[in-house]
Amino acid sequence: MNIATILEMAAEAFGDRTALVSGATRMTYAELRIAAQRAAMAIRASRARYVALLDVNSPAAPVAIFGAAYAGVPYVPLNYRLTHAEVNELVERIAPAYLVAGADYRALLQPRDDVQVVQREAFLALPDLGQALPEPEEDPRAVAVQLFTSGTTGKPKAAILRHENLMSYIVGTVEFGAAAEDDAVLVTVPPYHIAGISAVLSSTYACRRMVQLDGFDAAAWLHACRAEHVSNVFLVPTMLGRIVDHLMERGEAAALPALRAVAYGGGKMPLSTIQRAMALLPQVDFTNAYGLTETSSTIAVLGPDDHRAAAASEDPLVRKRLASVGRATGAVEIAIRDDDGKPLGTNQPGLVYVRGGQVSGEYLSLGSALDGDGWFCTRDRGYLDEEGYLFLEGRADDVxxxxxxxxxxxxxxxxxxxxxxxxxxxxxxxxxxxxxxxxxxxxxxxxxxxxxxxxxxxxxxxxxxxxxxxxxxxxxxxxxxxxxxxxxxxxxxxxxxxxxxxx
Amino acid sequence: MAVALKAGAKLKSAVCDTQLMVVKAPAGEYQLSCGGVEMLVGTATAAEGLKLDPSQAGGTLIGKRYVDAEEKIEMLCTKGGQGSLVLNGVAMQVKQAKQLPSSD
Incomplete structure (x- = not known):
């Protein structure tokens, strides 16, 4: 089991389809596979223990994710907004490493003998060595991705996601090749965020064209949506808020005829923002996705029908669900427990627990945070209503x-x-x-x-x-x-x- | 010959292009054939002269998940082919996907 299989399948079934659009660069799924395989050869030759990325969104992100997987080496995207000292501390923890860096971020790095720094452009233009790539490692327990948490308390923790976690997430929540030929997703989340990883894996498995933006502002986002006829987007609440503000301040029509689906997550969505967005984009399907780094992304969704039902209902219980994060996806179970770990009933607030194949709940050198039955405590507080809708109340640490x-x-x-x-x-x-x-x-x-x-x-x-x-x-x-x-x-x-x- | 199926393991058909990945399978021994001939585990190679049984040529489709009647065993087809999948003498079924809205 290896996440490289995701790209193998996309290239096999839809090789000619455009995988990626980034500025003037376009790549098909077949080309993405070639680029990832060449990257894997270079990574193997470097004898690196990790493949790191220090860059904004660019084609180098998907090439590095899959290249690392083909090479059987964990992929570690680094936050390019960190300070010089913070970045080098993390690099120290992953050396010896093969590190792909954007031109703007290379200056952050202290040169080291055990870290091979490769410029993004060079990484994307690796030569064909004429050798066949050895079959990728198939150990499901091998680490595919390592993400450093933001470290609000003490040193950043290294969350690890194994091939089996990510494959379980993708196979359990995405239908292979589900995207239509013309579909496109606009990716604005940075590559070091779990949503940036899952965007690449989900889009590739759905065989959906990815349009990358290397930063976010409302005008550039609207422009990219219109120019590339984007059908799907993922946004964090502040981004959606800025887009809504931008349109309302200018009295501008949304003019996004191709846009069909807006997914949002990564923080609490203000009710006023989602209500205004639904009014501005009445034809669009809205989906709220709730997930964590440690759960390989989404574990609960509030789908388009839920949004419409809540907005149209007279029943206060149904209306209220617009403020929920929806119900557990079919791939996981969600339960609420008290501070002593005892199960709680419906509408009783407590700690949110989750279980399923995609849940890693594991940190490097700290081990697994799963209990004996495989449950992971998210440290989020919340409750489930009669129909299983999950309402979040914030982090347990904020209580x-x-x-x-x-x-x-x-x-x-x-x-x-x-x-x-x-x-x-x-x-x-x-x-x-x-x-x-x-x-x-x-x-x-x-x-x-x-x-x-x-x-x-x-x-x-x-x-x-x-x-x-x-x-x-x-x-x-x-x-x-x-x-x-x-x-x-x-x-x-x-x-x-x-x-x-x-x- | 029966095979033990482990989550993550790869199998390939001895008589067509079909390739599978085990998504889940309870511990145990299984008879798994494609196109009427036992499937190969990992890097094993097919014996000479094997042929697809024309009565077992329903075909497999890339990206489909194949399950037994109780959905205890699940395989992902990573490459499609001409053969039909038969587990312990019973044809495997395509798992009906529960369509989730795209969330990322």
Whole structure:
């Protein structure tokens, strides 16, 4: 079992179909296979232990993913937004390595004898050595991809995904060759993110043309969608928000007749954003995908029918599902347990657990985080409703423990966001002498809008228990987000804690 | 001769182009044939003179998943061919895919 099989099958069945469009570069699936096999020969000759990529989206990403697989060496995409010191620390951990770098990122690297640095252009123009490639390794337990987590606490952890995890995900959730001849997916997530990996594997298995953008801005995204007649896209919530804002500010029509499906994930989608997007793009199928690095990507989906049913329903229970991440895909099981690991019933919030072949739940040198029955604790909090729809309440580590009571920031944020003057809000724990932790909120007001602290506290009090009312509310121009649209709660927590020190 | 099927293992037909990858299979020994002739595991090569049985020529399709009646055993066809797949004397069925919306 080897993920190179995915490309083998695509090249076998649809070799002439365009696999990849990146600027002026176009490659068919047959050409992608040749490029990956040549890369594998070069990787083998280098005797590297890892294949790394330090670059934005380009054809080098899929060539490196499959080239590493053919060569039987783990693929490690690195975050090109890291500092010089951070990048070299990670390179140290994967040496000896074969490292493909974009011209803009090469300067980040400290030269080392045990790391062969190859420029992207050279990597994509490797010569034919005239030798037959040895059959790829078939050990299902071999590591296919290693991803360094963002390391918000301490050193970045190396999550490992084995060939069996990724193949289980792809075979379990994608139909081979399902894409129509004209279909195209626009890939905007960076290659070092799990969604960047799964985009390549899913698109190749569906035999869908991938159109790559090397960065995101709304105008470039709209242009690429129109120019390449893009049918499918994946977006993180901030990206969808910016596209919606861009269209509304300009009073511009979407003008995306080829676009059929928008998938989104990677963070909490504000209800107002998805509702506006559905109104702007009524013909488009929206799908919310929930997944983690450790689960080889998607484990739950809220599909197009769910979106439409929720938007059209009078039943508050059905309407509410627009804020859920949908139901477990057929490839995994999802369960909710309490802090002691005991199973909980429907509508009871607790920790989200997942089980299935695609779940790796494993870190290099830390071992497996799966329990004896194969369940992985995601550290996300949430609950399942009567129909199995999963509602997330945030990371377990973000829960505020006020006098022994667990408070999820999500429900308070939702109330704050319901105020007409509030554009954005984040709720975090603040130190409290009496309760251990208290509730603090950072609120961003809409332009020229006003709301007082007392007014917002009253609003929360009307809907939730008094323990949920933020004792501290501060106003800011914007919340800190990472490049993928995840709000940086740790930064907010630190700032609020610091501002609480008595004068 | 019976073979043990392990998840991830590759098999190929002795008489046509069919290639399979085992997606899942409970531990045990199985009789698996394609085109009326036993399939080859891994890098094994076919004996001389074997021919496809014309009554076993329903064909396999790349990308289809083949299962037994209880869906306990599942194989992915990684290369299509002319033969039909028979497991322990029973023809294997194409697994009906549950179409998921594209999520990435």
């Amino acid at each position: 505020i423990v006020r006098g022994g009571e667990n408070i999820s920031p999500g429900e308070i944020e939702e109330i704050l966001l319901g105020h007409p003057a509030v554009a954005d809000a984040a709720v975090v724990a603040v130190p409290d002498e009496q309760w251990g932790e208290g509730v603090g909120a950072v609120v961003v007001l809409k332009e020229n809008a006003r709301a007082s602290v007392a007014e917002l506290q009253d609003l929360v009090k009307q809907h939730l228990r008094s323990s949920r009312v933020p004792q501290t509310i501060v106003f800011r121009d914007a919340l800190p987000y990472n490049e993928l649209g995840k709000v940086l709660r740790r930064v907010i927590r630190q700032e609020l804690s610091a501002s609480q020190v008595p004068a």
